[in-house]
Amino acid sequence: MIDHPRILALDTSSQVSSVALCQAEMLVAESALNLRSTHSQSLLAQIDALLVAAGWTLGDLDLLAVVVGPGAFTGVRIGVATIKGLAQVLNLPIVSVSSLAAVAMNLPLLSRPVCVLIDARKKEVYTQQFQQQEGFPRPLSQAGVITPQKVLAELPGNVCFVGDGVAVYRDIILGHGFEPQSMAPACSHAIQASKVAALALFDYSRGLTQRAEQVVPTYIRPSDAELNRQNSNNG
C-alpha cells in the first residue's frame, strides 16, 4: 500500500460527469460537466484535460475509483468501462463506490439520519439511509429502487434528504409532513468526484480494492432492454 496514493476518481452515474485527481486527502484538480450529452463523447477528454492541468500523466496514478451505481444505465456503464480499461492498461487497483454513499458525503457531521434520493425516472428513486460516523456515511438500510411515496411512509421524522431526487419530489416530501429545513439546498445534490476519492481512500487504507475483472455495475433494477427481453420471453 502506498502512503499518499495519487487517485483518479470519476462519477458518470448522473447527467453531471465529475472527475477528480487527489493525492491522498489533498485535492489536486477536479471538473464537473453537465453536458446533456452521452458521457462517452467527453469523458476521456475530460480526464485528459484534468491530467494536463495538474501536470500529471496516467503513469503517475496509484489508485482508481469509480461510482458503480445505482444511476443512469448508460452513464454507469461508460464510467465502469473507462476505469476498467485504465486499470488493465496501467495495472492499477480499483475501488468501487456507491452513488448513494457518494451523495451522502454532501451532508457531513449530521447527527440525524440521512436519506439519499436519486431520481431513477419512472416515478421511482434509488434510495438508502445512512448515519454519518467519523466522516463517512454508514448504511442504515439496504439500497433500493422504489416510489418516493413508499420511501417517505417509512422514514423517521428527524431524517434529512439529499440527492437530485429531492428537487424532483420536493412537493411530495413536503406533503408527507417533512420540513423544508430537512432538505439539502440544490447546490448540495450532485456527486463530487473528490468525495468519491475520499471514500475510495478509506477503503484503500483497509485493503478493500478490486481488480478490473471484479468491478461490476450496481443497477438494482433491470434495464429496459432486459425487461423487454423478459416480457417477450414470457409472451
Place this chain on the structure above:
Amino acid sequence: MIDHPRILALDTSSQVSSVALCQAEMLVAESALNLRSTHSQSLLAQIDALLVAAGWTLGDLDLLAVVVGPGAFTGVRIGVATIKGLAQVLNLPIVSVSSLAAVAMNLPLLSRPVCVLIDARKKEVYTQQFQQQEGFPRPLSQAGVITPQKVLAELPGNVCFVGDGVAVYRDIILGHGFEPQSMAPACSHAIQASKVAALALFDYSRGLTQRAEQVVPTYIRPSDAELNRQNSNNG
C-alpha cells in the same frame, strides 16, 4: 432581474482556484485547480476552458460572483480584479461573497452552530460562526482574524468546524476538548464556486448586487506591505 440568470462564479482566496458556470440553481460546469502557483497565470485560461466546455461565451453571462475574502491577499486581489474587469467590459452586476460564508455552505442542514476556520498563516485563522437556516448560513458573529486558541476558548461545546484551518489546527481543537466528530472531513474544507454561485443567486434575488467600482476585497488584517509601511512611518 432575469428569471434564470447565467452565473460565472469564482474563488481564488485559497490555494485552490474554483470556477463555476451555473444557470440559476443548475450546475453547468465547474473546475477546481490546486496549482501552488499564482492564480494570475491560470485564472483566465481556467474561465475560458470552462466556457468552451459549456458551449457558452462571455456574452451569455447575466451575473458575476466573486469571493472577496478574507483569504490569501494576492489570490483575493486577482479574483476581484478579474471579476471587475469582466463586469466593466460586459456591463454586468456583481455579487460579493464572503469566503467564510462560502465555506459554511459545505455543512448544510446542521442544527448546531458552524465555526469556520480558514488558515490565515502567522498562527492565526480567519473565523466566523454561522447558523444554517433555510439552506444558507446566517452569521452569529463578526468575521475576525485571531489565534485558534482564542477562538476555541469562547465557543459553545456543540459547535462544528469546517475550513482548511481545521486540518492545520486539528490537534489544538482536540486539545480544547472538542470531539473528532465535530470536525468536517478533509474533502469538505475547500470552497466550491458552485456554492458561491448559490449564495450570489440568493443575493441577486433580493436585488443585492454591486457595480464593479463598489466591489472591494475584505482583508480583515492589513497586508505585510501595509504593516511594513506603518512600521517605517512609525520608526
